[in-house]
Amino acid sequence: MKKYSVFAIAREAMRGHKGWEEQWSSPEPKKEYDVIIVGAGGHGLATAYYLATVHGITNVAVLEKGWLGGGNTGRNTTIIRSNYLYDESAGIYDHALKLWDGLSQELNYNVMYSPRGVMMLAHNVHDIQVLKRHVHANRLNGIDNEWLTPEAAKEFCPPLNISRDARYPVMGATLQRRGGTARHDAVAWGYARGASARGVHIIQNCEVIGVKRAPNGAVTGVETTRGFIGARKVGVVAAGHSSVIMNMAGVRMPLESYPLQALVSEPVKPVFPCVVMSNTVHAYISQSDKGELVIGAGTDQYVSYSQTGGLHILQHTLDAICEMFPMFTRMKMLRSWGGIVDVTPDRSPILAKTPVPGLYVNCGWGTGGFKATPGSGHVFAHTIAKDDPHPINAPFTIERFRTGRLIDEAAAAAVAH
Amino acid sequence: MLLIRCPYCEEERPELEFRNAGEAHIARSANMAGESDDDFEKFFFIRSNPKGIIYERWRHMHGCARFFNAVRDTVSDRFLLTYKAGEPKPAKLPGASK
Numbered sequence: 330m331k332k333y334s335v336f337a338i339a340r341e342a343m344r345g346h347k348g349w350e351e352q353w354s355s356p357e358p359k360k361e362y363d364v365i366i367v368g369a370g371g372h373g374l375a376t377a378y379y380l381a382t383v384h385g386i387t388n389v390a391v392l393e394k395g396w397l398g399g400g401n402t403g404r405n406t407t408i409i410r411s412n413y414l415y416d417e418s419a420g421i422y423d424h425a426l427k428l429w430d431g432l433s434q435e436l437n438y439n440v441m442y443s444p445r446g447v448m449m450l451a452h453n454v455h456d457i458q459v460l461k462r463h464v465h466a467n468r469l470n471g472i473d474n475e476w477l478t479p480e481a482a483k484e485f486c487p488p489l490n491i492s493r494d495a496r497y498p499v500m501g502a503t504l505q506r507r508g509g510t511a512r513h514d515a516v517a518w519g520y521a522r523g524a525s526a527r528g529v530h531i532i533q534n535c536e537v538i539g540v541k542r543a544p545n546g547a548v549t550g551v552e553t554t555r556g557f558i559g560a561r562k563v564g565v566v567a568a569g570h571s572s573v574i575m576n577m578a579g580v581r582m583p584l585e586s587y588p589l590q591a592l593v594s595e596p597v598k599p600v601f602p603c604v605v606m607s608n609t610v611h612a613y614i615s616q617s618d619k620g621e622l623v624i625g626a627g628t629d630q631y632v633s634y635s636q637t638g639g640l641h642i643l644q645h646t647l648d649a650i651c652e653m654f655p656m657f658t659r660m661k662m663l664r665s666w667g668g669i670v671d672v673t674p675d676r677s678p679i680l681a682k683t684p685v686p687g688l689y690v691n692c693g694w695g696t697g698g699f700k701a702t703p704g705s706g707h708v709f710a711h712t713i714a715k716d717d718p719h720p721i722n723a724p725f726t727i728e729r730f731r732t733g734r735l736i737d738e739a740a741a742a743a744v745a746h
Numbered sequence: 747m748l749l750i751r752c753p754y755c756e757e758e759r760p761e762l763e764f765r766n767a768g769e770a771h772i773a774r775s776a777n778m779a780g781e782s783d784d785d786f787e788k789f790f791f792i793r794s795n796p797k798g799i800i801y802e803r804w805r806h807m808h809g810c811a812r813f814f815n816a817v818r819d820t821v822s823d824r825f826l827l828t829y830k831a832g833e834p835k836p837a838k839l840p841g842a843s844k
Contacts, residue, residue: 572795583791585768586820630766631748633820634797639747639761674791730791731783 330526333437352518353397353525358532361559362390364713365551366566367537367574369393370402371513372691372698373566374520375706376713377529383707384714387528390560392553394536398517401568404668405699406591406613406625408604410447410508412467412474417724417736418677419470424721425704426507432703438519440511441618446603447508448477448486450653451501456609460503467505477502486603488654496652497610510604510615510623516702540578540688548578548687564689564713569634569669571692578685582692583730584671587628588638589696592665596620600656610649622660624650628670628696638667670695675729677736680709680722689713690727752806753814753828759806767803769793770815771835796820801835804828 331337331350341348364380366373369391380386393399409429411422429442451457460476467474479491482502491499521531532555539552540563550559565574572582601616613625626646629638643665651658673679673693678701680691691709694701708719718726729735748761772789775781781789794800800820805813817827817839826839 570797572793573797581788581792582795583787583793585793585795586797631802631818631823632769632795632800633823635821635823637823641747641762671795731787733783 330522352522353531355533356530358390358392358530358535358553358555358558361550362530363388363560364562364564365389365558365560366391366564367551368400368566368568368570369397369517369521369531369533370400370566370568371398371516371520371702372568372694372705372709373564374398374517374524374531375702376564376566376691376709377524377531377706378520378527379707379710380714381524381527381529384710386714389524389528390530390532390558391524392535392537392551392558393531393533394554396533397521397531398514401668401670401698402513402517402702404591404666405513406615406623407510407513407617407699408447408508408606408613408615408625408697409442409444409511409700410505410604411472411700412447412449412463412503412505412508413738414463414466415736415738416470418738419467419472420721421678421680421704421708421725422701423470423472424708425701428703428707429511430507432516432519436519436523438515438522440515440519442509442511443618444507444509445615446485447505448482448603448605449503450482450497450499450605450607450609451503452497452607452609453500457501460501464503472505473507474503474505477504486601486605488601488656489605490653490655497607497649499653508604510617512618513699516699520706537574537577540574542578542685546686548685562687562689562713564691564709566691566709568692568694568698569671571671571690575683575690575692578683578688580683580685580688582679582690583674583727584693585632586634586669586671587631588633588635588667589628589670590626590638590642590665590667592624592626592643593617593663594622594624594657594660595663597622597660605653607649607653610653612646612649612653614650614654621663622657628672634669636667636669670698672696674739675735675737676739678705678725679727680705680712681718681726682712682716683727748823748825750804750816750825751828752809752812753830754810754812755806759809763806763808765805765807767805767813770801770803799826799839803831
């Protein structure tokens with residue numbers, strides 16, 4: 330792997346940019362690997378990267394049915410924050426946030442992590458109570474979060490309408506200054522490049538259609554559209570399709586997959602300095618470095634794999650955005666899309682061993698997995714390499730739905746469900 | 747937006763009038779307190795989440811307010827059939843796309 334640097338740019342500028350090499354190679358699949366990762370999104374590629382860098386396991390294949398980073402990694406609103414209520418969540422999301430800081434340097438790839446601050450709005454007394462509880466819980470866990478008056482919120486984000494007769498009055502807000510955004514594609518590409526350089530095989534257009542198990546139940550490999558590929562360890566990181574893959578191994582999951590939509594506006598000059606989220610009216614917004622407003626809507630109410638959703642969901646979100654930020658009422662929207670998100674009953678992810686020996690699963694990130702990408706890959710690689718969870722992901726088992734030891738962010742998460 | 751046929755109103759109405767109520771044909775135990783942890787998990791948390799044909803409950807919230815069942819393809823979101831609550835799971839489905 331040739332290192333990217335200002336000197337590399339200068340060198341290539343001198344010779345007509347003919348010396349740039351491919352960022353990752355596309356080898357033919359081998360007959361067998363030590364580890365197979367199903368799904369080449371951010372989480373899967375990060376897992377492969379940390380298997381190689383932290384655990385020295387490089388005989389790894391990442392199988393992707395479409396193209397790398399083309400699922401939810403390319404469909405989210407790129408918000409990064411760690412202001413979750415419960416200790417377990419704080420542990421895993423802040424682990425990720427710490428890795429975001431410095432990730433560009435580690436990967437030698439600009440992931441454009443921008444800690445521009447994530448603000449969450451309170452519109453009623455209940456919101457104030459819930460969000461203040463979050464501030465206190467976060468601080469006890471060493472996570473920065475602070476309470477802002479409406480005036481302070483307006484100062485931090487000038488487009489915000491804090492008029493007392495607004496349809497959704499702003500009664501205060503929380504601010505996590507370390508929160509922000511990153512460039513979603515660059516995250517997938519950076520991890521892919523780093524993993525590929527260390528010998529990991531990234532195999533695109535290779536759909537897993539079956540999971541093979543030995544008579545004793547252990548995993549022996551996967552059937553794919555490009556033939557059988559053997560491995561004693563298989564990690565499923567397939568987002569909305571996780572339960573489909575797990576069913577192939579005979580494991581029924583506590584998951585339901587819903588469409589989640591987002592949209593972007595035409596690009597404009599920098600007008601929006603931070604990320605603003607509102608649980609109550611369900612809208613979140615930021616401005617990308619390209620200048621587009623990036624707006625996230627809610628999930629549709631029914632199970633679907635269609636990667637599309639109802640227009641009324643977007644309309645509801647845009648209504649709220651226009652009320653809170655009147656300057657956007659005449660902004661033209663450029664495109665909208667849907668991703669399929671796998672939601673657990675307690676809205677916390679599952680990163681764990683499974684009842685099947687050699688089969689591991691990293692799923693259930695629901696509507697908010699992007700922010701966790703580095704942390705999720707890091708602890709999932711540990712889980713696969715050691716056949717034992719990292720202390721940070723130890724609570725995120727499948728068995729918690731039998732024992733009742735839930736991590737119930739359903740009511741505590743920042744977005745309405 | 748989906749168009750959904752309520753089997754009680756016998757009319758196709760826009761999705762806004764309805765609430766999805768999750769997977770259908772999951773029987774609630776008559777003796778819930780006696781359920782084992784395994785069985786309770788299956789009843790309460792584990793879902794089929796199929797890519798393809800799903801049997802699901804809907805409620806005509808802003809119409810007759812009654813629950814009913816539907817058969818839908820989760821890839822195309824097309825409804826194949828709706829039927830009244832309490833009726834058995836249909837054995838034959840009209841024109842499934844998959």
